[in-house]
Amino acid sequence: DQQVKQNSPSLSVQEGRISILNCDYTNSMFDYFLWYKKYPAEGPTFLISISSIKDKNEDGRFTVFLNKSAKHLSLHIVPSQPGDSAVYFCAASPMNRDDKIIFGKGTRLHILP
Amino acid sequence: GAGVSQSPSNKVTEKGKDVELRCDPISGHTALYWYRQSLGQGLEFLIYFQGNSAPDKSGLPSDRFSAERTGGSVSTLTIQRTQQEDSAVYLCASSLGLAGELFFGEGSRLTVL
Numbered sequence: 054d055q056q057v058k059q060n061s062p063s064l065s066v067q068e069g070r071i072s073i074l075n076c077d078y079t080n081s082m083f084d085y086f087l088w089y090k091k092y093p094a095e096g097p098t099f100l101i102s103i104s105s106i107k108d109k110n111e112d113g114r115f116t117v118f119l120n121k122s123a124k125h126l127s128l129h130i131v132p133s134q135p136g137d138s139a140v141y142f143c144a145a146s147p148m149n150r151d152d153k154i155i156f157g158k159g160t161r162l163h164i165l166p
Numbered sequence: 167g168a169g170v171s172q173s174p175s176n177k178v179t180e181k182g183k184d185v186e187l188r189c190d191p192i193s194g195h196t197a198l199y200w201y202r203q204s205l206g207q208g209l210e211f212l213i214y215f216q217g218n219s220a221p222d223k224s225g226l227p228s229d230r231f232s233a234e235r236t237g238g239s240v241s242t243l244t245i246q247r248t249q250q251e252d253s254a255v256y257l258c259a260s261s262l263g264l265a266g267e268l269f270f271g272e273g274s275r276l277t278v279l
Contacts, residue, residue: 059208065230085269087268089268089270094272094273095272096257096259096270096271096273097209097257097259097268097270098270099267099268099269100269115276124216141208144210152222153199153211153214153222154199154208154268155211156201156211157208158207158208158209159208159209
């Protein structure tokens with residue numbers, strides 16, 4: 054049973070435009086959400102997070118939106134740059150419990166010149 | 167170094183042999199995770215250590231897989247009687263716990279011939 058779902062395996066976006074990566078979750082106990090970025094042959098690196106008390110968190114070109122009622126979050130990258138081409142993983146965990154972080158299958162983002 | 171260190175970076179083995187993969191987490195991090203990423207797949211949770219608590223082994227795919235964490239620091243993932251389907255990149259991550267940000271190593275790529 055996949056608790057964190059990224060339904061788009063890949064996404065292509067023109068350089069300079071907005072990239073929107075989506076993620077859905079099923080476990081209502083999740084209240085802390087993270088996005089990770091992974092380049093080939095490297096480990097994933099943390100990008101941005103959001104707790105359930107917020108519906109938006111922004112860091113430079115990256116913004117994460119959380120819709121708790123829909124159990125949906127999205128990562129917006131604007132403007133998209135060539136270096137943003139990578140695999141993006143959505144992850145979720147209960148915030149206040151010693152419990153594991155669960156990852157989605159990832160979305161491969163291609164930024165087109 | 168200051169990051170999560172994994173060894174070996176690459177391991178090629180014959181079917182039926184045992185392998186050990188090592189992870190040196192960031193000093194002071196109480197939580198340690200093992201994930202694996204098979205070709206074209208997402209991050210599959212394997213096992214989670216948090217402080218002195220019993221590890222969460224719910225992601226181990228079979229009893230051929232085991233992991234230890236000695237002294238709350240270094241962890242070893244052991245795969246006995248390896249099979250071709252065990253071929254994957256095995257990623258270790260550590261964090262300060264309580265759903266904190268994960269810091270990943272670069273992974274150990276296992277190829278079972």
